[in-house]
Amino acid sequence: MKNISVQALLDWLENQGVLKQRGSAEAYLLCEENIDHAPVYVHMLIGLGAFIGCWSAIGLLYASGLVDWKNDLSLIIAGVFGMGLAILIQYALKNSDELLHSFSLQLACILMMIGKVLFVFGTLHKLLIFFPTIGGSWLATLSIAMVVIPTYFAFPVMLDRFISTLVLLIALLGNMLFEFNYNLAFYGYYVALLGLIGWLLNAKSKHYDLEALTYASIVTLGFCAIILSHTESFAGMSHIKQWLVPPVVFNLTLVIAIILPCLAIELPKPLNHLSFWSSCIALLILGIISTNGIIYGIGLLILGYEKHRRSLILFGAVFLCLFIIDYYYSLSLNLAQKSAILAGSGGLLLMVRMILQHEQWDKEP
Amino acid sequence: MNQYHDSITLLEEKATPLVVESLYQHGLLSQNGREKGLAYLNPHQNWGYWISNILLILGWVFILSGIIYFFAFNWHKMSSYYKFSSIQVLILVCLAGAWAYEIDNLRGKLFLTGGCVLIGVFLAVFGQIYQTGADSYQLFLAWTLIITPLVLIGQFAPLWAIWLLLINLTVIFYWQQDFLPTKNHQYYLYVILLGINSICLMVREWLYNRKVDCLQGRWHRILLCIALLMISFIPMTLFIMDNNFTNPSLFISALVGYCLQMSFLYHYRYYMRDQWVFALTVMSLSVITCEIGYQILDKFVKNDVLNYLLLTLVVLGIFSGSAYLLRKTSQRRATWQVAP
Numbered sequence: 001m002k003n004i005s006v007q008a009l010l011d012w013l014e015n016q017g018v019l020k021q022r023g024s025a026e027a028y029l030l031c032e033e034n035i036d037h038a039p040v041y042v043h044m045l046i047g048l049g050a051f052i053g054c055w056s057a058i059g060l061l062y063a064s065g066l067v068d069w070k071n072d073l074s075l076i077i078a079g080v081f082g083m084g085l086a087i088l089i090q091y092a093l094k095n096s097d098e099l100l101h102s103f104s105l106q107l108a109c110i111l112m113m114i115g116k117v118l119f120v121f122g123t124l125h126k127l128l129i130f131f132p133t134i135g136g137s138w139l140a141t142l143s144i145a146m147v148v149i150p151t152y153f154a155f156p157v158m159l160d161r162f163i164s165t166l167v168l169l170i171a172l173l174g175n176m177l178f179e180f181n182y183n184l185a186f187y188g189y190y191v192a193l194l195g196l197i198g199w200l201l202n203a204k205s206k207h208y209d210l211e212a213l214t215y216a217s218i219v220t221l222g223f224c225a226i227i228l229s230h231t232e233s234f235a236g237m238s239h240i241k242q243w244l245v246p247p248v249v250f251n252l253t254l255v256i257a258i259i260l261p262c263l264a265i266e267l268p269k270p271l272n273h274l275s276f277w278s279s280c281i282a283l284l285i286l287g288i289i290s291t292n293g294i295i296y297g298i299g300l301l302i303l304g305y306e307k308h309r310r311s312l313i314l315f316g317a318v319f320l321c322l323f324i325i326d327y328y329y330s331l332s333l334n335l336a337q338k339s340a341i342l343a344g345s346g347g348l349l350l351m352v353r354m355i356l357q358h359e360q361w362d363k364e365p
Numbered sequence: 366m367n368q369y370h371d372s373i374t375l376l377e378e379k380a381t382p383l384v385v386e387s388l389y390q391h392g393l394l395s396q397n398g399r400e401k402g403l404a405y406l407n408p409h410q411n412w413g414y415w416i417s418n419i420l421l422i423l424g425w426v427f428i429l430s431g432i433i434y435f436f437a438f439n440w441h442k443m444s445s446y447y448k449f450s451s452i453q454v455l456i457l458v459c460l461a462g463a464w465a466y467e468i469d470n471l472r473g474k475l476f477l478t479g480g481c482v483l484i485g486v487f488l489a490v491f492g493q494i495y496q497t498g499a500d501s502y503q504l505f506l507a508w509t510l511i512i513t514p515l516v517l518i519g520q521f522a523p524l525w526a527i528w529l530l531l532i533n534l535t536v537i538f539y540w541q542q543d544f545l546p547t548k549n550h551q552y553y554l555y556v557i558l559l560g561i562n563s564i565c566l567m568v569r570e571w572l573y574n575r576k577v578d579c580l581q582g583r584w585h586r587i588l589l590c591i592a593l594l595m596i597s598f599i600p601m602t603l604f605i606m607d608n609n610f611t612n613p614s615l616f617i618s619a620l621v622g623y624c625l626q627m628s629f630l631y632h633y634r635y636y637m638r639d640q641w642v643f644a645l646t647v648m649s650l651s652v653i654t655c656e657i658g659y660q661i662l663d664k665f666v667k668n669d670v671l672n673y674l675l676l677t678l679v680v681l682g683i684f685s686g687s688a689y690l691l692r693k694t695s696q697r698r699a700t701w702q703v704a705p
Contacts, residue, residue, distance in 0.1 A: 002406050009380035012405055018398030025393045029375060029384065041644035042691050048648060049684025052655055056680055060673035098692050103685040110681065204397035208390050275413065294427070301419055308382070308403040324430050335438035343431025350424035353417055361413035
């Protein structure tokens with residue numbers, strides 16, 4: 001890592017035209033009060049607290065009779081009130097001292113979670129009365145979308161944004177998977193999700209606000225990979241009569257989605273086209289012979305390294321370990337076929353490595 | 366040198382990825398700016414080297430998984446002779462590979478790991494073919510004992526992780542299949558598991574302090590600590606939720622678990638600072654404290670409304686307090702360094 005001062009870094013960023021508000025950046029860095037003292041583990045703790053607190057608060061609402069659970073309007077009003085209060089507390093106390101801020105953030109997260117649960121239940125029941133011909137699962141997704149989209153912008157807490165968007169994306173995934181006779185809709189959803197992730201990871205002007213959506217989309221893609229390795233089990237649960245789009249097409253789509261940003265990577269000199277293209281061709285072959293989970297894991301590792309996102313590398317590595325264990329129990333193929341897929345994938349990766357070695361592209365810097 | 370002075374200027378402060386991330390989080394940099402800044406500080410000059418290592422590790426993992434799956438398939442058309450001889454040849458290839466590439470090298474280490482895994486496959490196939498009727502723990506015990514010298518020679522952290530996992534499995538299966546404890550003794554299993562894993566953690570920390578190369582990474586500590594926190598969390602929760610003082614094994618295992626978590630708090634806060642382990646311990650203890658609060662309220666407050674109200678406040682108080690504690694101790698700024 002370069003050994004330079006913050007001043008030099010700011011100069012360089014300004015010269016590159018990516019730091020527009022130099023003064024604000026300097027003021028921000030100089031003022032310690034501005035530094036966010038909430039690393040990832042604090043968010044995890046607050047999320048855990050919000051989850052437990054939400055259930056005990058729902059118990060309180062149930063026991064006290066403050067909310068009439070059979071009255072949809074009462075649920076909606078209570079939900080909106082809870083969310084409104086959460087937003088109010090978040091904005092009113094966001095600049096308070098650390099103790100009060102921790103308390104207010106925890107309280108706001110609990111209120112937001114309760115508000116969302118109540119609102120979704122109330123709205124779903126109401127929508128079921130108004131639109132009896134539309135399936136309940138579609139209306140449930142609509143209810144979730146009605147609450148998730150506005151609060152994403154109104155309540156800027158990373159954890160709440162991540163969980164809410166993940167729930168919405170999984171609800172949509174469920175609709176695509178369970179509500180159609182063929183898997184074309186699921187494939188369409190898969191392509192759209194890849195497009196969304198591609199845009200979120202590569203959009204130059206993207207801001208931090210959309211990070212939660214980025215990670216929620218990536219995690220949802222992981223769910224898709226697990227579903228694609230359990231096609232037999234999911235076929236029994238869903239209405240899908242026939243997989244018109246076979247899993248290999250999903251794999252190849254994912255491979256193309258990985259290769260496209262790789263083409264834009266500025267590789268250090270000397271460039272080695274044989275190594276690069278053999279890696280791309282190996283990925284394509286992997287798309288044909290391998291399974292979606294393996295390609296997804298490899299994609300995360302590459303993107304994580306390229307985009308300086310260690311969280312993606314970690315997630316990719318953990319996902320691969322868990323996927324290999326889960327894959328053992330999937331019913332889509334027998335163990336001999338799965339063995340051939342895994343060993344074949346491994347052999348292919350080692351062959352590509354041999355090409356890299358032959359071209360002396362793997363020298364330690 | 367981790368120093369921070371109130372009077373430090375931006376010219377004196379060393380630029381780290383944290384500075385760039387911080388500007389991005391605050392909306393002062395776009396994603397493009399973030400990537401450019403991080404690439405400037407930490408340029409990817411070693412793409413080929415990195416890809417090569419990833420290909421090597423993943424290739425090995427997939428091939429080994431494929432071999433395990435294949436022998437788990439138990440192909441009837443393959444005779445016992447071919448099964449045994451193929452595994453033995455593979456073990457020899459792995460050991461020869463480790464010797465040829467030398468175990469200081471990643472390739473050599475991976476060959477050695479492959480050999481250790483295949484020894485387990487061999488033992489499993491042996492039990493499968495001869496229907497030895499042996500308990501599962503005997504397989505894991507034999508596997509652990511056979512690979513121990515190789516693990517000692519290898520000095521490879523993932524291989525140590527496999528070895529430790531095998532020891533844990535041996536103990537668990539022995540407890541369930543052979544020891545057959547009475548109801549009053551059943552929870553001593555947690556004490557044994559905590560003891561074994563704690564010793565491993567202490568040895569790891571001791572070797573870490575002695576600058577042993579293969580243990581300088583942080584992931585082994587975090588993995589071991591997560592395992593220990595999970596093992597200690599179970600008896601503590603069972604003890605609190607069962608409210609059972611008559612089972613001595615449950616009480617002792619919960620007490621040992623509590624002592625371990627408290628020692629984590631102290632050790633990783635004041636002695637060997639590791640904020641992630643500290644935070645995970647705080648999370649575990651927060652949930653435990655909530656459980657205690659729930660039990661107390663359940664016992665003494667009979668009115669449901671008041672019970673839930675107080676429980677919500679207790680949860681709010683505990684988690685807010687924990688978040689405050691973590692924020693206070695994180696001292697993000699302190700990790701920023703002074704430029705040369």
